[in-house]
Amino acid sequence: MKLLVKKFALFSCLAASILISSCSNTDDSGDVAVDYSAENSTRAAQADNVIENTLNIMENGYVEAEEGRSIANSFFPACTVITIIPNGEGGTIILDFGTGCTLNNGSVVTGKINLEYGGIVSGTRTITYTFEEFTYNGHGVTGGGEIxxxxxxxxxxxxxxxxxxxxxxxxxxxxxxxxxxxxxxxxIEGVGSGTWEDNVYRITGNWETTFSNGFSRSGEVTEPLIRKLSCVYLVSGTLDITQQSITGTLDFGDGTCDNVATFIFNGQEYTIILGL
Structure with a gap:
């Protein structure tokens, strides 16, 4: 799979949190065993969920501050301080959550997200994002990139x-x-409605996640992932994943908002818990 890193994101390899401490599968030759780590799978699910929700926070912060959408019913409660610093055709947006702020979808965040952007060129704008002591539901988030x-x-x-x-x-x-x-x-849904609650997103892409303990996982979206902003989990779509030298498919369901997905490997199905 070709990883498209330098173009311009889950998203993530959310095939995780298998509800068993380990299991072994043998191929048709009977000489290949695969062991699943429940601990690493759980962390993979948590990482993907943290990142996806963080990206949604950034996107909605920009949309409300710069594009003026969803202002009638904001995604952000009064504990969020949003500062806009104009600079020519662009500027900086600072989303400051202080020492603790519960967003309107129930996520708890702290610290700051900084969004710097230039002017609109041919209908597009490049936004650079960074974090300052930012946490999502207790987990720290660092790094950055471009939107x-x-x-x-x-x-x-x-x-x-x-x-x-x-x-x-x-x-x-x-x-x-x-x-x-x-x-x-x-x-794809909720544009211009004046509220965040009906916003729906269709997500594609590919990524690789590497853990400091040596575990790694790669994923590629094969059927668009659907995210409702009112839900903190993906609700449908499929992701092909590779981990521990095996490949499988993660199915996020039928559109219902829950923390359950199905991992399909060698014709067998495993229930996956995605949530924190």
Whole structure:
């Protein structure tokens, strides 16, 4: 699989959190065993969820501050201080969550996200993002990258293409997970409605996540992932993953908002818990 890092993001390899401590599968020759690590799989799910939600926070911060959308019913509560510093045709947006702020979808965040951007060129704008002591549900987030924001893409939707190098620092452990990849998100429902609650995104892309303990995983979206901003989990779509020298498919379901997905490997199905 070709990893498109330098173009412009989950997204993530969310095939994780298998509800068994380990299992072994043997191929047709009977001489290949595969062991699953429940601990590493859980961390992979947590990392993907943290990153996807962080990207949604950034995108909605920009949309509300610069494009003036969803202001009637903001995604951000009063504990979020949003500062806009103009600079010619561009500027800087600072999303400051202080020492603790619960967003309107229930996520708890702290610290700051900085978004710097230039002017609009041919209907697109490049946004550079960085973090300052930012945490999502207790997990630290560092790194950064660029977002190419399209006012309207070829399909007629507002869209963001993210080039990401983001590290998640898990709480209560020294282990970190760094995701490098490309994530494209189209805003397919709720545009111009004045509220964040009906916003729906279609996500494609590919990425690789490397853990400080040596575990790694790569993923590629094969059926667009669907994200409802009112839900902190993906609700449908499929992701092909490679980990521990095996490949499989993660199916996120039928559109229901829950923390359950299905991992399919060698014709067998495993229930996956995605949540924190």
């Amino acid at each position: 190419v924001r399209e006012i309207e893409n070829a399909n007629g939707f507002p869209a963001s293409t993210v080039n990401e190098t983001i590290t998640v620092h898990f709480s209560n452990t020294e282990i970190t997970a760094t995701r490098v990849g490309l994530r494209m998100a189209e805003w």
